[in-house]
Amino acid sequence: MTCTPTKLEGCFIIEPKVIPDERGYFMESFNEKAFADATGLQVHFVQDNQSFSSKGVLRGLHYQTGEYAQAKLVRVITGSVLDVVVDIRPESSTYGQYIAVTLTAENKKQLFIPRGFAHGFLVLEDETTFFYKCDNFYNKASEGGIHFNDPEIGIDWNTGGIDLIISEKDTVLPGIKNAKKAW
Template sequence: MNFIETKLKGCFILEPKIFKDERGYFMESFNEKTFQEGVGQKVTFVQDNQSFSTKGVLRGLHYQCGEHAQAKLVRVLQGEVLDVAVDLRPESETYGQYEAVLLSGENQTQFFVPRGFAHGFLVLSETATFFYKCDNFYNKESEGGLIYNDSTLNIDWNFPLDELIISEKDQILPYLQNAKKVW
């Protein structure tokens, strides 16, 4: 596994070693020891989640606050998404900046989003199955979120905004300046 740290300290793109032959392929998608060495911290995942979405679905930008903050290791099993993390750590040099990564069932790339970040994704293919590991359990009272089109963040979704499919809940998320503090 190749670990590439992004401009957002603590966020890593993980490129797996894929072994292909006439039967198909094999890859190690997760190894706790390799992962912890690669990201330079001890992370213990406690929950796996999976979603299925159609083209144009934008989920996010979501996060958990305080003691319920979550780190996530995300990947796409089928399809293609633009995955986005936004730095919400107030002490960070990259506060309010984002990183976008193309994840697909074909490239098998993963993205590690540590605690203190908002996270979301946009489905670019006809359908996508999205899978993620979390290091903390979900807590409804600790939910936070940012509106996808906040001009302060200036996220380039690389998709016509008038074609997005967004839940009612995500359409009314606050702008960065009014969002819940991550801690």
């Protein structure tokens, strides 16, 4: 696996080694030891989640707070998304900054998101299956969120005329200044 650091400390784009043959392909989607060797980070995942969405669905920006904060390893199994993470660590030099990465079934890229980041994604194709691993269990009382279109962050979702489908819960999330603190 290749782990490429992003401008946000602790976030890595991961490209697994894909071994194709006449039957299809094989890949190791995650290896804890190889990840630690490549990044210097220790992570142990305890929960897997999966969503299925249509083109235009925008989920996020979400995070867990306090002792229930979560690191995530995200990828796309079918379809494609524009995956976005925002640094919400108040002590960070990149607080309030974001990165956006296109994850597809074809490119097989993954994004590692450490604790202290808000996460969301825009679905770019119908019948997209999004999969992610978490290093901590979900806790409803520890949910946090930031409005996807907060002008303080200025995310370019690059919608290209896609009609957005957003849950009611996500449309009323606060901006970063009024969001629940991550720690």
